[in-house]
Amino acid sequence: MEYMILIYADEKIYSDMPQAQMAAMMEEYGRYTEELEAAGVLRGGSELAPVHTATTVRLRNGKVVSTDGPFAETKEQLGGYYLIDCANLDEALHWAAKVPSAKDGSIEVRPLVTHG
Template identity: 45%
Template sequence: MQYLLMIYQNEAEFGKMDAAARKELTAEYGAFTQSIIQSGHFKAGDGLQPTTTATTVRVRDGKTLTTDGPFAETREQLAGYYLVEAKDLDAALSIAARIPGARNGSVEVRPVMVYD
């Protein structure tokens, strides 16, 4: 079964990191990504640009409305994701717990809908 692992972090806190800390975090993510590629769990994944680059789209009464930024103000913002293949929720949770961002942010784990 496939699971989407959504990584949330506080963008302001991330912005305060110095270059050395960012380099170390990038290396951790690289090692984690390689480990799930090698184990066969990896399907897709990427980091996202900051919420200041986001545009929200809504369609109301047949009209497309766009606004700058994310839909809601939150303490943590969606920073990236992994799409993984796991035998069950427990296996997906185990993978999510190894994501470096889980230490200071959060990772939401959701099963991907299967259509017959």
């Protein structure tokens, strides 16, 4: 079954982070990604551009309304994701707990819907 690992954190933490600390965290993400690949569960993933680059689209009364930024004001923003293929939710949660940003953010695990 495929699961999305959605990575949420306060972007301000990363923009204020010293360069050496950021480099260490990115190395940790590299090792995590390699571990997912070695286990054969990784299907995709990416870091997202900062939330100020987002555009939210709504359809209201038949008209498209777009707004700069995310759809809601929150303390944590979606910063990236991994798409993994696991035997069950327990295995997906195992991998989610290893996401480096789990230490200071939150990780949402959500199964993909399959049709047919």
